[in-house]
Amino acid sequence: MGMEMKKRYISLYVENRIGVLAKISGLLAGKSYNMDTLTVGETEDPTVSRMTIGLTIDDITFEQVKKQLNRCVVVIKVMDFSEIPIHKKELLFIKVSGCGEKDKAEVFRIAQAFGLEVIDYDKRRVLVQCVKTESANNDMIRLFNQTFPSRIETVRGGSVAIEAISTSEQ
Amino acid sequence: MTVRTREELPRILKEAFYIARTGRPGPVVVDVPKVIQQALGPDEYPKEVNIRGYKPNESVHMGQIKKAVSMLKKAKRPLFLIGGGVNISGANAEMKELAERTGVPVITTIMGKGAIPTSHELYMGNIGIHGSYAANHAVAECDVLFSIGTRFNDRITGKIEEFAKDAKIIHIDVDAASISKNIVVDIPIVADAKLAIEKLLDEVPKLEIQAWTEQVRGWKKEHPITMENYEGLTPEKIIRYINEHFERPIITTDVGQNQLWATQYIELEGNRQFLTSGGLGTMGYGFPAAIGAKLGNPDTPVIAISGDGGMQMNIQELATAVTLELPLILVVLNNGYLGNVRQWQELFYGKRYSSTCLRYRRSCERRCQDSREACPPYTPDFVKLAESYDAYGIRISKPEELKEAFDYALSHKNAPTIIECLIEPEANVFPMVPTGNTLGDMILG
Structure with missing residues (x-):
């Protein structure tokens, strides 16, 4: 795995609750992971929101980002959009x-x-x-x-x- | 989590306890606003928990276990590095069995101390900035580092590029985010320590590594940790007294030199006898932790080892301990300094003591660097302080007084006793690996 910076996207299913956006952005900021973009909106299931996060980041840090998001209780699912057709x-x-x-x-x-x-x-x-x-x-x-x-x-x-x-x- | 309606209160409480006790356990904050506290509602408590975003790992990937075993089999100089995860999962018996079955030497982090009995012939001490010569050298020399339940934080790695640089690293941790965070590992295994060790026990052979084990044991013998070069009442003598006179006590520590000495000298047998704040290192932890330990284990002697700085950070808990009639033994190692910071100021900042001397007065000569007879008296008077709370206090300054002091404390069945131990003001914790050095590059003292 390299240290070269690449543009990547993560799609997150999260609980649609007050404070969840602050929690996710706080987690990324607290670890000094720089987001390029973050969008969020309710899904077909009103208890779930979906976020798309764009980052310019190296492989090793990106793995950490995914793991850190995964261990967050309000995160239901983390999808890595780097390698799949989207x-x-x-x-x-x-x-x-x-x-x-x-x-x-x-x-x-x-x-x-x-x-x-x-x-x-x-x-x-x-x-x-x-x-x-x-x-x-x-x-x-x-x-x-x-x-x-x-x-x-x-x-x-x-x-x-x-x-x-x-x-x-x- | 903030409780926003009375209806969700039972579910949130159930979930909070579930999250706190499973996976990588830890505190959960539940914020219950006053309106919810006062609202009436049903007392039905859910039986099941289903949190869609939280599924703690409850299995082991056998393919990874087999890979790890095969790597271990090929090792000439293998080493177990055990962290707090083994103690948390209660895998002490299994860990001891694993060490004995394979014959591989064991070192621990301070949170992992006690994972196998400290008197065990395969136990080589703590790793890290105040770890033992044997443990730190073993990490530098090993060819397979088999780590279980540790985060590889900077207290144990030293210069990170040089950490175990000749070794392949296997890492078992229940928290996937702890794996390859600080140290990139060769074989990651996401699993609870106890479960993983049980699976390992089905697979591991005895390894032919006597020469290596003897080498590490030799280092341990040649370079024991000791404070023999200090005279009088030393932390080593105090802690050894506890080792010799108490059978399986619960020891808590504060944070600082008191904690480091405790982790160096305390002997442990079995799970959860040692409570210390290793991760965040929160001063003030030791005394309240002792209160909790005693409430949970009323028949076990509970001894808090604190410094004079940390003891005062939650001194109000003396009222709690007195109210609850808890016979705690509160050992205060009083050197008149915030000792660990003072040690750094001495070794790395040209002995420019800043805000660490607790006998300091504003009228003191600036840049005073010694503790002398002429210094203003130390405050507070811990004996009077204890008495003011209707607790007991005794002050000692010689090793011969240890027996009297501990007997005095033990004679109190329903109130805490402070044993204030006046120790050498400028005693340092050695050995020490200065920040940024490789682990093998230690100040032995």
Whole structure:
């Protein structure tokens, strides 16, 4: 096992209770494991929540993270998504301000080229929605930043991931 | 867990006890808000526990056991390293059998002490920063380190890159998260110690390793742990007195030099005679632990060995012990210092004593480094302190007074007695492996 840092995803089934999110994030913070993203939401079973945690981490530490999460009483199941086919997506909003007509046309063109959705706009501003992988969303932010320097505002939700059925993006 | 409704109180209490007593046992906090404390509800206590996120391991992977045995069979210089897990799982008889069946020498962590009787011919002492020469050298020289129920914390590993560097390591632990956390091991086995040792007993042969065992035994004989170079009433003499005059007492310790000396000199036979705070090292532990031990074992002599610093951290428990009429023997090793920190300040900080002298006054000369006749009197007066709680106290300063002091304590059947032992103020705990050194690189004292 190596010390080289890799991007990995863990999917966690946890008790849907007050304080569980704080417990999990506290556990990771207490051990100085750096999370890139964490998303959480209720599942089809309202007593269970599912978290997707993204980390950039080496093999040995990653094994520890999984073991530490496993020994947590509120954690029902830990799934390592590093080596199995999955689908993963992240929601990203990009708002571009101070647009003239030419800028707006450029935003619409980018959206069309990359399969983004323009979900709102007015005279000077355009709001674009991207649903892509985390790294593709990084690319989109870079592109918008280069095209409209100092005029964009972004917010992103963190990855959610699920095991694939017959096709995957891994 | 916080109890949020009265309805869930019975279930949560049941679960709390289940979690506390199974797997790797330990405390569970249940937060019961005042509204829940006062709410009325049924007293039905669930019979079954089913926590979907908590399934303690109750089996052993036989494939891993077989691999471990095969590795052990090939070993020329095998060694058992036993931690507190063996004591917790009550596997003492099995562990002794395992050592005798294989003939492999045994060393322990301080939490593992007593896993096999300390008088056993295969027992070579504690490993770690105040461990024995034999134990620390055995780890450095062994070729298979068979460890059971230990976390490999920094008190026992010394410089981690050099720890048992010629050895293949087998590790049995009930907590998967403790395996390959600090030391990467070759054969991990997630299992309860008792269960795993029972399985091992079905498989292990006697090993032909007499030369190695003799070598370790030789180290033990050549480099015993002793305080012979100190005069008068030494912790060694006090603890040896306890060894010789009490049959299977329960000993608790505080944290600090008192604890380290106790772990070095106490003789143990059988499970759970020795209660010490080895993991977190919480000063103030020894005296309350003795109260608990006595309540659970009213017919067993219970002796708390504390320092003068730690004793005062929960001194209010004297009221509890007096109220409950508990005849505890509270041995206070009084050196007038927070001794373990003072030892570090002496050895590693140029003897610049800072906030460790308990005879210090604000008007003292700055950077005073000695304890002298002219120093202000020590506070508190432990004898008067005991008497103020309606307990008993006696102060001794010579080894000849030990008998009188312990007899005095034993004469009290329903109240605690403090035996304040005035010991050499600047006595150090040796041997010692300075932080960051390899285990073999010890200050022998």
